[in-house]
Amino acid sequence: DIQLTQSPSFVSASIGDRVTITCRASQDINSYLAWYQQKPGKAPKLLINAASTLESGVPLRFSGGGSGTEFTLTIGSLQPEDLAFYFCQQVNGEFAFTFGGGTQVEAK
Amino acid sequence: EVQLVQSGGGLVQPGGSLRLSCEVSEFSSVIYHFDWVRQAPGKGLEWIASTCCDARSSNYADSVRGRFSISRDIARNSVFLQMNNLTGDDTAFYFCAREGNPYSDYHSFDDWGQGTLVTVSS
Numbered sequence A: 001d002i003q004l005t006q007s008p009s010f011v012s013a014s015i016g017d018r019v020t021i022t023c024r025a026s027q028d029i030n031s032y033l034a035w036y037q038q039k040p041g042k043a044p045k046l047l048i049n050a051a052s053t054l055e056s057g058v059p060l061r062f063s064g065g066g067s068g069t070e071f072t073l074t075i076g077s078l079q080p081e082d083l084a085f086y087f088c089q090q091v092n093g094e095f096a097f098t099f100g101g102g103t104q105v106e107a108k
Numbered sequence B: 001e002v003q004l005v006q007s008g009g010g011l012v013q014p015g016g017s018l019r020l021s022c023e024v025s026e027f028s029s030v031i032y033h034f035d036w037v038r039q040a041p042g043k044g045l046e047w048i049a050s051t052c053c054d055a056r057s058s059n060y061a062d063s064v065r066g067r068f069s070i071s072r073d074i075a076r077n078s079v080f081l082q083m084n085n086l087t088g089d090d091t092a093f094y095f096c097a098r099e100g101n102p103y104s105d106y107h108s109f110d111d112w113g114q115g116t117l118v119t120v121s122s
Helices: none
Strands: A004-007 A010-013 A019-025 A033-038 A045-049 A062-067 A070-075 A085-090 A103-107 B004-007 B010-012 B018-024 B033-039 B046-052 B054-060 B068-073 B078-083 B092-099 B109-112 B116-120
Touching: A004 A085, A010 A019, A019 A033, A019 A085, A019 A103, A033 A062, A045 A062, A045 B109, A070 A085, B004 B092, B018 B092, B018 B116, B033 B068, B033 B078, B046 B068, B054 B068, B078 B092
Parallel strands: A010 A103, B010 B116
Antiparallel strands: A004 A019, A019 A070, A033 A045, A033 A085, A062 A070, A085 A103, B004 B018, B018 B078, B033 B046, B033 B092, B046 B054, B068 B078, B092 B109, B092 B116
């Protein structure tokens, strides 16, 4: 199975800060990566598909980048409603749909 | 906006069985893919099963293969997860999810159920 390693596992940032989360794959997955946001007690919400395609309705301060084995999720200017957990996921149907370990974004 | 409404879950003894249901608010063509994902309390997400089209198109994580079975009832717009021989390691919140465009190569999980807690304990 493809392993996904997220870093950092915890981010403490101020409102308005730029926040970047990294997801590294154990093998080349091209652009088969999605990002999700999860708030406590809620189901995950799809933010970005195909590494960089923003889902409809997701604020433009969110962006995704990368390909191959290294990917990033960036929040351009952190807002209070962005305080949550973030997970990456490999979305190539030829392999098991593994998730990264998650990153908690908290207010400083 | 499509909604996935889950039912089932609860407390079950080790070695017991449980069936989770996930009803979709709108018709989903047989070609849509559905998945089950679980999350142990305070932990990350673990994909456990997926299905599309027919029973032969089901896939499972190693952790549940041979014990869990995913199925669909197209007429009832529902997806099910039959869980057998449960252990404490299966204690988790369980989410159903519908993948996006069935013609896309990118199998993102676009729509999710609200989640249901399964607790395996004596």
